[in-house]
Amino acid sequence: MIARLLLLAVLLASLRAVASEDPALDKRVSALASELRCLVCQNQTLADSNAPLAVDLRNQIREQLKAGASEREVTDYMVARYGDFVLYRPPFKATTVLLWAGPFLFLVLGGFVMYRRITKRAVPEPRLSEADRERAAKLLE
Amino acid sequence: MRVLWTSLIFAALLALLAVGLSLNPREVPSPLIGKPAPPFELPLLGSPDKTFSQKDMLGKVWILNVWASWCPPCLVEHPVITELAKTVSTVGLNYKDAREDALPWLKRNGDPYQLSVYDAAGRIAIDYGVYGVPETYVIDRGGVIRYKHVGPLTPEIVRKKVQPLVAELSK
Numbered sequence: 001m002i003a004r005l006l007l008l009a010v011l012l013a014s015l016r017a018v019a020s021e022d023p024a025l026d027k028r029v030s031a032l033a034s035e036l037r038c039l040v041c042q043n044q045t046l047a048d049s050n051a052p053l054a055v056d057l058r059n060q061i062r063e064q065l066k067a068g069a070s071e072r073e074v075t076d077y078m079v080a081r082y083g084d085f086v087l088y089r090p091p092f093k094a095t096t097v098l099l100w101a102g103p104f105l106f107l108v109l110g111g112f113v114m115y116r117r118i119t120k121r122a123v124p125e126p127r128l129s130e131a132d133r134e135r136a137a138k139l140l141e
Numbered sequence: 142m143r144v145l146w147t148s149l150i151f152a153a154l155l156a157l158l159a160v161g162l163s164l165n166p167r168e169v170p171s172p173l174i175g176k177p178a179p180p181f182e183l184p185l186l187g188s189p190d191k192t193f194s195q196k197d198m199l200g201k202v203w204i205l206n207v208w209a210s211w212c213p214p215c216l217v218e219h220p221v222i223t224e225l226a227k228t229v230s231t232v233g234l235n236y237k238d239a240r241e242d243a244l245p246w247l248k249r250n251g252d253p254y255q256l257s258v259y260d261a262a263g264r265i266a267i268d269y270g271v272y273g274v275p276e277t278y279v280i281d282r283g284g285v286i287r288y289k290h291v292g293p294l295t296p297e298i299v300r301k302k303v304q305p306l307v308a309e310l311s312k
Contacts, residue, residue, distance in 0.1 A: 039273070081173070081269070
């Protein structure tokens with residue numbers, strides 16, 4: 001057990017040593033990778049996924065950033081190959097209007113329906129006739 | 142009136158879900174359709190000293206099929222590709238494979254390809270937006286990608302989509 005823990009500690013330490021060769025670059029790579037979708041396991045970001053393609057694409061990001069490309073350029077490179085689908089935050093354009101505006105549309109719609117129902121349900125104040133009022137007054141005395 | 146509305150909304154929701162659930166989330170529309178096939182120059186799988194470039198196919202309608210010996214769906218697709226390759230030039234892109242695995246695989250299952258190029262690092266495949274082998278591209282005479290299919294081709298897809306498209310492009 002202790003041996004295993006030691007082994008784990010050594011492994012983690014060595015991983016960290018590899019990772020921190022250029023911490024600034026690492027940070028940029030992982031920031032960008034967590035904005036991009038892994039095409040293989042679609043609900044994971046490139047940063048989270050360990051699919052071989054995700055590893056390759058992370059290396060691509062690293063290589064390109066290292067060579068002086070901007071975040072925007074790397075993103076465009078990915079979109080040119082895999083489409084807007086790779087972006088976790090898709091751009092706002094004609095085909096994605098419903099995606100972005102949909103929730104607000106439903107909110108407004110829901111608010112409207114709720115408003116209608118509430119106003120409809122409001123019961124008008126019961127009208128008391130003069131006789132009823134007198135009876136009530138008597139009872140209350 | 143109220144029952145009508147409720148059932149109308151329910152039906153609309155049901156229709157929405159039915160459409161949504163019948164879509165295949167793995168079918169990501171490729172931005173490469175209608176764009177020139179990304180350029181490459183790769184060594185051949187069979188003879189490493191020779192190279193092949195997408196330019197070599199200019200003037201021909203051809204099919205690029207991404208495959209690997211480690212990919213079970215490729216084996217499923219193999220008879221379909223074999224049949225298709227009889228009628229249209231088909232080039233294989235051997236993806237992240239090793240020669241010592243890929244060559245025996247072709248020997249065992251038959252080699253339908255005019256030739257296969259060897260993309261061991263998968264770099265060219267990234268340019269083609271490959272994310273799930275096998276993938277198939279139909280490229281026209283001008284070197285423009287006209288169709289892409291992700292996953293194994295089925296006889297039905299070949300009959301309904303690939304063959305009509307190839308026939309039209311070859312006119």
